[in-house]
Amino acid sequence: MNVIEKERITARISSNVAAVLSSAAELTGTTMNGFVVQAALEKAQQVIDRESRTMITGNDAAMLLNLLDNPRKPNKAMERAFERFMKENHGNSEVPIAYKSA
Structure with a gap:
């Protein structure tokens, strides 16, 4: 019961x-x-x-979708931050090729 x-x-x-x-x-x-x-x-x-919702305009939604479809390449500062993150969290500071800027 x-x-x-x-x-x-x-x-x-x-x-x-x-x-x-x-x-x-x-x-x-x-x-x-x-x-x-x-x-x-x-x-x-x-x-x-x-x-529990975040309301955005149609223009904001289009911008976010565009950024997801066409992400920018990481700059040097982002690469250094990623290296620090990998080292601190995974003991490895190597940045995979996919994450390196040109």
Whole structure:
């Protein structure tokens, strides 16, 4: 048998707010508790969705795709940084030919 753990939340609200929530719950055919939980869940999901996305313009997207399709060759500073990275993380400072600038 599956046991569902439940949490409890409480909120102190004014009579006016309680009346509005109660009316909305009645109109949707649910309890005030069910209405509040569903409304809070929907709002929480909206916030999570909004905050976990990065919106960019069409021009920005085109620029990023172009950079991915046509990456620039690394310059000398990037090669030195890559060599340091390889040495510090892999004990090897050799830069593969594919990563060397012309």
